[in-house]
Every structure is written in C-alpha cells, then in structure tokens.
Amino acid sequence: MHNVRVKSGGTQAMLGSGVTSTSTGAWIYKDSPDATYFASVTGTGAVTATVVIEVSNDGTNAASTVMGTITLSGTTTAADGFTSQGAPWKWVRARVTAVTGTGATVQTTQGV
Numbered sequence: 001m002h003n004v005r006v007k008s009g010g011t012q013a014m015l016g017s018g019v020t021s022t023s024t025g026a027w028i029y030k031d032s033p034d035a036t037y038f039a040s041v042t043g044t045g046a047v048t049a050t051v052v053i054e055v056s057n058d059g060t061n062a063a064s065t066v067m068g069t070i071t072l073s074g075t076t077t078a079a080d081g082f083t084s085q086g087a088p089w090k091w092v093r094a095r096v097t098a099v100t101g102t103g104a105t106v107q108t109t110q111g112v
Helices: none
Strands: 011-013 035-056 068-084 091-111
Touching: none
Parallel strands: none
Antiparallel strands: 011 091, 035 068, 035 091
C-alpha cells in the first residue's frame, strides 16, 4: 500500500519579487499534480507580458512541451492564470519571454 500526501492552500513566488525583463526563474518542486499558475504585470500606461510555465522531471532539463502560456495585456495592470489537474511533472519554473511598458514588472505564483 502507498502513502498518499495531500497538500493544499500554499502559494509560492516563481520569480522572486518580480522581474522587469525577459528572465527564467529557478526550478520549483511541485508538491501536487494539481496546481494553479497566476501571473500579473504592473506598470504605467500600456503593459504586456508573456509567461511560459516550463516543466521537468529532473529539475535540470525542461521538456519541450510547456505546461501553459499566460499572455497579459492591459492598461497599468493585467493578470491571468490557469489550473493544471493531474499533471504529474515534479518540477516547474516560470520563463518571461516578453515584457513591455514603462516600469513594467512581472510576478508569477504557483498555488497548490
């Protein structure tokens, strides 16, 4: 018989306190096959950002298939996200592939 551990109610920043240019966060161990991913961009005037959630089973090499892409666009702020259900990847990281706007800062969190 296998032990089952359920973790719920936690969030973890994937890009530290936020980034202002294209950047790749560190690998984060994913405690659950079910998780949420949320990104926001804040700045002055028109702001945009694209965040890719990458996955791995070894915490070193990213799979060529990404878990998801979050595309943000708005005035002063924009936010969006997605859920993953039954995705058994053990490691995830956020990669900001684009960010525009005066003072634009991108933040990404994982919730389990």
